[in-house]
Amino acid sequence: MHSIELMRMSIGMACAVALLLAGCSAHHEAPGPRITATPDGVSIAIPVDVVVEGLAAGDAVRVWARTYDRRGQAWESSGEFVTDGVGQVDLSTAASTGGTYTGVDPHGLFWSMRLADDQPVPYPMMDADDVVVRLGVDTGGVTVASTTLRRVVRDPAGQVLPVAEAGLVGDLYLPPGSGVWPGVLLLGGGEGGRPDPAYASLLAAQGYVVFGLAYFGLPGLPDSLARIPVEYGLSAARWLADRPEVSGDRVGVVGTAKGAEYGLLLASSEPSRFAAVVAHAPSDVVWPAPGSTAGTPVSSWTRADDDVPFLRWVSSRGASSAAAGQAVQSAESYEQAVEAASRWRLAAARVHVEQITGPVLFTSGQADGVWPSAPQAQRALSSIEAGGNPYGARLLEFPGAGHLVGGVPDLPTTRTAIPYGPAVVEAGGDPAATAAAVRETFAATVELLRTAMPRGRVQ
Incomplete structure (x- = not known):
């Protein structure tokens, strides 16, 4: 028995040593890439x-x-x-x-x-x-x-509901869960159709009911961005505020480019309806309908069926190059129009942003190739400051960034030529600078909405 026990002990020790050596060997083995x-x-x-x-x-x-x-x-x-x-x-x-x-x-x-x-x-x-x-x-x-x-981008627990009622066309993006949430009206730009669903989805995932409103370029809507009623956007804001999922009777509005022009016009027309305004690459004046300069120009917007006063372009914004399929920068034409306009014409076309009664965030790129959004935003900011908006306004201006400073962060910014009606317009800007701007504007947008809008309540 004694010899058998010694043998068992020897075997056990040998196994333990073997396991220890194997473990040490595995520990020192370099991991793969x-x-x-x-x-x-x-x-x-x-x-x-x-x-x-x-x-x-x-x-x-x-x-x-x-x-x-x-x-x-x-x-x-x-x-x-x-x-x-x-x-x-x-x-x-x-x-x-x-x-x-x-x-x-x-x-x-x-x-x-x-x-x-x-x-x-x-x-x-x-x-x-x-x-x-x-x-x-x-x-x-x-x-x-x-x-x-x-x-x-879109929380899988959220919902997207197509909207085609009360004369409105778009999509309603709901946050995950049930309850009531702040409402946000989202307006796209001159590309028409539904606003970017990725941006709408990402905003909704932050805890907002987002109404992505289409205002031209879809069945049941005007074919082009010409003479869009201000009343259409205001009715969309009221419809959103009346939704059972939306808290409060004031909503936010987030617009990009022509959508920013429209959003500022809406918020200054019915200030009590809007709790916060975000304007990416905005304009402080109303511009004519794109493509309408070939004949008699008309406004992009109407109020009570009358054209909202607008500032005429000096040139046709490179229409011949655009027709040939080449991307053109149109910002210079807008700058020339402002320089050539009389003080009276500028005053008539100006969006009365000083009437807005909620906080406003402007974002712009100094290398915007579509239109001079940086000076346009600066003029709008000055008007708000002079008007004494108690909530104030803020401008994020980015050197080197182009037109596309608002939207979903960390998507490619290397393609700067964008379709704009029948033309292809060069958005301008350095891709790295534009990408950095988008990340900052998204964070600032969410911060403004969270500060200004009533908190949602989960049920």
């Missing part, structure tokens, strides 16, 4: 950390990203890096020396995604539900690790 992106499956407004690990120190690597739009077209980006002393690349601190962006930018892989030159850009650019991105790392031209990242 890997790339991680966190957090996964959360709002696209939340920043992402992308880290490459498990490589040799000083390795030259290429980190890439790829996603697809709703047409199935591939958008791709990349950055070139050198791993640090422990074989890592942290995109929040590491500088890209090549690829589609350079320098330190944790958002670089997302905004710098590019589409092949011969492929059209869809509108909206990405699916409204989520954006699925494939990320990978290459060494020596070979992909050694990859992962998938899902960035949520």
Whole structure:
């Protein structure tokens, strides 16, 4: 028995030593290359950390990203890096020396995604539900690790209800859960149709009932942005405030470009209806209907069936180049129109923003190629300050940014030519500067709405 017990003890010790050695060996074994992106499956407004690990120190690597739009077209980006002393690349601190962006930018892989030159850009650019991105790392031209990242735009628990009643056309975006929430009227720009569903969905996910109002370019609505009644937008605001899901009798309005012009006109026409105003790339004056300069120009808007006074253009905004399919910058024509106008004409066409009784946020890019939104926003801000709005106004002006400073953050900003009716207009701006502006304007928009609007109540 004694010898048998000794034998068992020897075998047990041998096994323990073997396990210990195996464990130590596994502990010292170098892990394989890997790339991680966190957090996964959360709002696209939340920043992402992308880290490459498990490589040799000083390795030259290429980190890439790829996603697809709703047409199935591939958008791709990349950055070139050198791993640090422990074989890592942290995109929040590491500088890209090549690829589609350079320098330190944790958002670089997302905004710098590019589409092949011969492929059209869809509108909206990405699916409204989520954006699925494939990320990978290459060494020596070979992909050694990859992962998938899902960035949520529309909360899956939210709802989207088509609206075609009371003479209104659009979509109602509801936050997750049941209860009452602040209401926001969302107005798109000169592209017409429904406002960007991705932007509407993302705002709704922040806790707002968003009414994406179409005001031309759909069945039952005018074909073009000409003589749109102010009463149409005001009735949409009242309809939204009367919804059982909406708290309070005042709503917010968020508009982009011509939608910002429309939103400012609405809020100054019926100030008691609007609790907050956000105007991306706005105008302080009313401009004529796009394309109406060939004959007798008409206003973009009407009040009581009469044209709202507008400022005439000096030129035809590069119509010949646009007809040839070339993107044109039209901002100079707007600037010339303001410079050539008499003080009386400017006063007649001015939007009376000083009548707005809620807080206002203006956002603009100094390199706007569509129209001079920066000086237009500055003039509107000055009018509000002179008028003594008790809630005040704020202007976020971005050097180097183009026309598209409002919307969903971290979507590609590399395509700056946008369809605008029959023309293709150059939005202008540096893609990196525009992307940074969008991130800041989205955060500022949500901050303003949360400060100004009554809190929602979940039931």
